[in-house]
Amino acid sequence: MAGIQRLVTAEHLRSNLRCLQVASSWRAFQSFRKSSTSSDYIQDSIVPTMHFQHSLPRLPIPKLSYTCRRYLKSQEPVLTPEVYAATKKIVQDFEKGEGNSLNSQLIAQNKRNKHTSYISGPWFDMYLESRASIVLNFNPYMAYKFDERPEYNDQLIRSSNIVVSAMRLMKTLREGKLEPEVYHLNxxxxxxxxxxxxxxxxxxxxxxxxxxxxxxxxLDMSQYFRLFNSTRVPQIGRDELVTDDSGRHLLVVRNGHYYTFDVIDQDGSIVSPADIQANLQYILNDNTPRPDAPVGYLTAENRDVWANVRTKIVDTSENNAQVMKMIDSAVFCLCLDDTSPDGPEDMTRNMLYGDAAYRWFDKSFQIIVCKNGLMSVNFEHAWGDGVAVLRLFNETFKDMNERPAVSPSSQPSNTDPSQGVNRLTLDLEPGVSNAINTARDNYEAATSKLCIDAYQHMDFGKNFLKTCKISPDSVMQLSFQMAYLRMTGQVGATYESCSTAAFKHGRTETLRSATQETTRCSQAFLKDSSASLEEKRRLLQECSDIHNQLTKEAAMGQGWDRHLFALRTLAAKEGKTPAIFADPAYSFINHIILSTSTLSAPAVLAGGFAPVVPNGLGIGYTALDDSVGCNITSYPDSLNASDFVACLIDCWKDIQDVLSKTNKQ
Structure with a gap:
């Protein structure tokens, strides 16, 4: 991670979060909390969880002149000199005219809304208003590392432990015992x-x-209340985020069936691990045939289509309405897969989308546990950012490993699970069943197009790069530019997300890692280049320096993407399209060819997401102590992912060769 904190996933999110909503959500939870035990918590912080939230500094609106300058700086490497000159004139006119007026409106609006950030509302709206399927377009995944004790990777053992650990986290969070999220510079x-x-x-x-x-x-923690009991509910035109923290039950999905059982008792304590284990065993042993029309496919449909069908389902019967309410209000969704993915490609296919009969993509997050113990989080991205999800990921992984609630020698309770487990059934009219079958066809057609390749390079990693005084993240980003230039002869529009969570309701800023420096360095590393060893080393250092500068600027809310987005949103509300946004160069730089995100966290085995444009690449990457790696997705209209990986490996070797030789001098 670099800067304040880097996102772990591709950037697709937005919402209108308010501290008041967080506070009221907690108060509602307190109403049913009567007693607790130490085993119900993962920690007991002496500083209350939300202690810093009220006084967090506000996300700054950059000076318009700085935004325009940074925008042009990012455009320079991707445009021809002639096109750049025309774009520069458009930007200069915008800064003096319409941009200045719009920026004044934005500043005035921001002063009226001191409870939030200037980007929070419009950023959430953009994604909730998207009608595209959230599968591939939005939901990413992160896979947990396996437990070092093989016997703990048993599906029943692992799923029981993750449920208990997640509930411990939920209780710790809601009762203010979770350590506040803080980035310690010293x-x-x-x-x-x-x-x-x-x-x-x-x-x-x-x-x-x-x-x-x-x-x-x-760091801002206003999104954390959406972790549990939350769902994205499809609505015509704009979806709604719903949180009902009165729910005490877990949603379990397996083979097209939906089950619930309580994981929090009436006194507010976590249900005994033995009971949870017994209930999960009961579900795993249920051999009820798969339904002809699994409803989960609808959660992967076009959002307007799903909204219409969901309304029909709810209106059909009171039973259906109650079933949907139970799904929406569940603490989270646990998916018990009957697959055992073997290898990076199988893992990504299973965890990024998988069989939709085993999924409910609308839930804030799903934890998927396979037969072989492979486990991941697949999360709906509209409600929040990677900071909250990564906290969930790391805390549950740590708790499962240090304090597993059940062990291989544990025995499920002797209670009758059939009395506690409720298999949900929906009354489906023929029209709804037909819609599900159509959704299944659309789903299979969309997911079958995805290409996946992955590679782990063991020859160098963060430790080596740090001895060279080179930023590991800068090397990874540079290598993507090098590989793309070698394959196409061009510089591709590149997106790397950086968190602005150091500010109240901060979201993310884009780090535009394709720069003049990376272009010069990539050209110097071409086979026909006459650049000397010393010149290449100097260029590598320049790339590292500019990358560090861009990271700091982005983390402090001083990029250009969010500012221009907010100004464009204001202009659109007035029915205007300033020339800067009508300029093909603006569309070109926002047609993200290389969508990148670091996955370098100790508990993360791998992760991934789909490209954001049909001819782009989705690049999840790691820079570990002694290795670097990537997990790349693409579509048929894009570059061949396997060829890109092969080219990337050559780039890593070339960079390592230069650094090794110059370090010895």
């Missing part, structure tokens, strides 16, 4: 008990400023 000074003790007694109105003075940057 851990020796701020990641200490003394800092926490003082911070705890600081008034909430100044707590974040105290932390920042100590080089500790609290």
């Amino acid at each position: 851990p020796k000074k701020s990641d200490t008990e003394s800092f926490r003790k003082i911070a705890r007694w600081m008034p909430q109105s100044i707590a974040a400023y105290y932390a920042i003075l100590n080089k500790a940057f609290p």
Whole structure:
């Protein structure tokens, strides 16, 4: 991770979150919490979870002149000199005219809405208004590493443990015991008990400023309340995010059937692990034939189509309405797959989409557990960012490994699971069944087009790059530019997401990693280049330096993408399209060929997402201590992913060769 904190997934999100909603959501949960035990929590922070939230600094609106300058800087490497000159004139006119007026409106609007950020509302709206399927277009996945104890990877053991750990996290979060999310720039000074003790007694109105003075940057946690009991409900024109934290039950999906059982009891405590294990075993042993029309396929449909069909389902009977309510309000969705993916491609296909009869893509997140113990999180991306999901991921992984609720020697309880497990059934009219069959055809047609390739390069990693004083992330981003240039002779529009969670309701900013520096360096590494070893080393350093600068700017809300997006949204509401947004160059740089995201977290085995355009690549990558790797997706209209990986490997070898030789000098 670089900067404040990097997203772990492709960037597809938005919503209008308010601290008031978070607070009221917590208060509702408190109403049924009566008692608790230490085993119900993953930690007990002396600093309340939301202690810093009230005083987080607001996301700044960059100066328009800076935004225009940065925009042109990003355009320069992807445009011809003639096209760039025309775009430069358009941008200059925009800055002096329409842009200045729109920016004044944006600043005034931001002053009226001090409870949130200027980007939160429109950024959420854009995604919730999208009518495209959320599968491939939005939902990414992250796979957990296997447990180092093979016997704990048994499907029943692992699924039982992840349920308990997730519930521990939920209770810890809602009762304010979860350690606040803080990026420690100087851990020796701020990641200490003394800092926490003082911070705890600081008034909430100044707590974040105290932390920042100590080089500790609290991160926005307003999205966390959407982790549990939340669903994206399809609506005509714009979907709705619904959270009902009165739900105490888990949703389990297997072979086209939907089951629920309580995981929180009436006193607010977590149901005993033995009972959870017994209920999951009962579901795994259920051999009820798969229904002819599994409803899960509808969650992968066009959102308007799904909205219409869902309305028909709900209106058919009171039973249907109650079933949909149970699905929507479940704490989360557990998918028990009957597959055992073997290898990176099988894993990505299963975890990124899989068999939709085993999925409910609308839930805030699904945890998928396969027969062989492979486990992942697949999450709906509209409600929030990777910061919240990564916290869920890391905390549950740590808890499962250090405090597993059940072990191979554990025995399920002697209670009758048939009394606690409810298999949901829907009354489906012929028209709905036909819609499901159509959705299944569309789903299979869309997912069958996806191409996948992956590679792990063991010859160097972060440790080596740090000895060279080169940013590992800059090397990864540079290698993508090199590979693309070698294959096409061009510079591709590139997207790397950077979190702005250091600000209240901050979301993300785009790090435009295709620069003049990466272009010059990529050209110097071409086979017919006459660049010397020393010249290549100097260019590598320049790429690292500019990448670090862009990372800092993006993390501090000083990129250009979100600012221009907000101005374009304001203009659209007035029925206007300023020339800068009608310029083909604006469309070109936002047609993301290389959509990239780092997956370098200790608990992550792999992760992935689909390309964001038909001729693009979805590049999930890792830079570990002693290796680098990538998981690349593509469509038939794009570059061949296998050829790109082969080219990428050559680029890594070339970069390593130069760094190794110059380090010895």
